[in-house]
Amino acid sequence: MDIFKIRTAVLDDLETLLEFEQGIIAAERPYDPTLRAGRISYYDLGELIKSDDAEVVVVECEGSIVASGYAQIKKAKAYLDHEVYSYLGFMYTHSDYRGKGLNKKVVDALKTWSDSRGISEIRLTVYSDNIGAIKAYEKAGFTNHLIEMRLVGPK
Structure with a gap:
């Protein structure tokens, strides 16, 4: 029996x-020197939970939440071969x-949700030095697609 x-x-x-x-x-x-010091927030989780264009999932074990993830429908760039992802x-x-x-x-549940919305293109971002996360996403079927680069000029 699966406890999750x-x-x-x-x-x-x-x-x-x-x-x-x-x-x-x-x-x-440790992967991003551009993050502001102190407490910051990436997401409006309440809005994501309430949104019809997003699915937030959790994994429970014995009544405690132990994992999470979300999928959000986004409009693709006009030059891509898909309208949304x-x-x-x-x-x-x-x-x-x-x-x-x-x-x-979590990824499988979000893929299923995306499929139910007719969406086959699924994307995520991960820091290039975060080898553990990259391996986890590769196990889930993702492949490397783009590398974002930056140049810091004089201050």
Whole structure:
């Protein structure tokens, strides 16, 4: 029997999800020197939960939320061969539950949601130095597509 249950997030989950968001930010700070110091936020999780164009999912184990992710329908650039795509974000697994395939469960649920909306193009972004995350996404079927580069000029 699978002890992990995946479900759509609800507003009552926000306290835990906001903690997860801070966990994501803490994990990503070493990869991104452009993140502002102090407490920041990436997402409006409440709006994502309420949106018809997004799906936020959580994985529960024995009544506790242990992983999360979202898919949001976004408009594609006019020159691409698809009009919309699902953008995945907020991918987080509590440290006690990593290595148990929960990221794949989340991605699979978000793929299913995207498929139900007629969306076959699914994208996400990951820091190029975050090898663990890249391997997890490759296990879920993603391939490397673009590399974003930056140049810092004089101040």
